[in-house]
Amino acid sequence: MLRSFGSVLRRDIVVTGKDLVAFLAQVLLQPVFFLFVFGKLLTSLGYTSSGYSDLLFPGLVALTATVTAIQAMAFPLVAEFSWTKEIEDRLLAPLPLWAVAAEKVVFATLRALVASAVMFPIGIGVLGSIPYRADGLGLLIGVLLLGSLVGACIGMTIGTFVPPTKINIAFALIFTPLLFTGATQYPWPSLAHLRWFQVLSAANPITYVSEGMRAALVPNIPHIPGWVCLLALAGSLALFGTLGMIGFRHRAID
């Protein structure tokens, strides 16, 4: 079984490897512009203070990881289940259903981790320097890994529950709020005076990825404690992992 699982994973890696450049361009273009305009340009024009980029960078890495994972999961899943039927060959392999789903999660997570890792050299290139703390490395890896896994499971939930013909509208409706309530451009505690928005943001798993990244990289900025972030992400993983699996089973067997 492990060998079959490995082959299914290898298939996805081979296919992505064929256009690695396209993959990186697709996931990195947006955060690079974000970094440049908000982190560099606005600061040099004097609209934001010089410390802002230190605060923004961890949030953008968090966003890149989660969003990449969601997209890497949801779109191919919808296409493979409804239009190309490509996934059938794997569903007919002597693998349990959950293993085929797990492979998708593992692969989306890998993509997300690669994309977020590439954000570091890009951050240095665009901003000149980025916040880094060796002490925070463990937390950083833990938060990014969990965040990517949660993103993949959210992608699986969307990709299996939303009817294929409605996926575009669903993405528009789900994505924008997800993008702007994830505390990526500001620390969550600073929302204290805007209570309703703070509560809303607390329901978004991306918030805990952003805050966890800040706890790891810039602990002097007020943030949600790292262990709270890890716990919240583990809870989200359990929730969306279960939902995604239910959806996957539903699509895989009539």
Place this chain on the structure above:
Amino acid sequence: MEVRELVKRYPKAQTDAVDRLTFAVASGEIFGLLGPNGAGKSTTIGVLTTRVRPTAGQALIANVDVMVAPQTVRSLLGVVPQRNNLDRSLSVRQNLLFHAAYHGVPKAVRTRRAEELLEQFALTDRANEKPELFSGGQNQRMMIARTLMHDPSVLFLDEPTTGLDPAARLFVWDRIRELRASGVTIVLTTHDMDEAAALADRVGIVDSGRLLALDTPAALVRGLATGASLQVTVEPVGELGVAGLLDRLGTLAGVQRCEQIATEAAAQSIRLYLTGEAAAMVAPVAAAVAEVGGRLIGMKICEASLEDVFIDLTGRSLR
């Protein structure tokens, strides 16, 4: 392979897509499921290949319940689905190689087998191209080659020749017969009577999810109340008119029933349904026509076919 009282009702459907289906397929046999669109053929295959959850009943492959041990079952079977599901991101060769890898075929074996199958299915020349550039018939060949990569002992072919040109169809038939010769059990669906008659050892006729008849093609045809028929064209019909001629022909020994089927100018076509062999009736029919003063201008022997069996069972034609 065995199916017992299988029922499938899709969520929200008003009727059962498969309705208490029961049949067994012997090892090494070619079993044909014959039925019109929507009869439940693909659904039955779906259940047997672990892709559709039955509402009730049981399906066993090599004595393993498909619901209880789907993984074991999947390692035994090969599936060629009705719709193209080739991996469009991979080349033809990679489609074969990865399929074998998913099934745990060792690398040396799958590399060798891929080359053999590409050769056998005349795909070697274009093995490095993506399947989306290929025609429907080529895709069909690819899907058959792909499923043979893991050496399945039971093969499911869902309408393997629909949309193929006559040459490609014969090619697929030959491959199917070769596979049977090498001991593979084959279940195929079709709505082509000739295909069922030509390929299948036994045929199950399904309509609206129900199994209407199951036997060898020859036995199904033999079991018909009407056997062969004769089509007779006369011009003129003679002094007694059409009605008189029909009366006269109807009383011949060996004629079960006769009816007028077409009129073209003065020519009349009459169909005689026979109880016995058609050839033996040619002379008596000719004599009877002459007797009433008619002139015979054509006679055609029509052997009964699965088509007639289907019409007999459902009261309508498949085509």
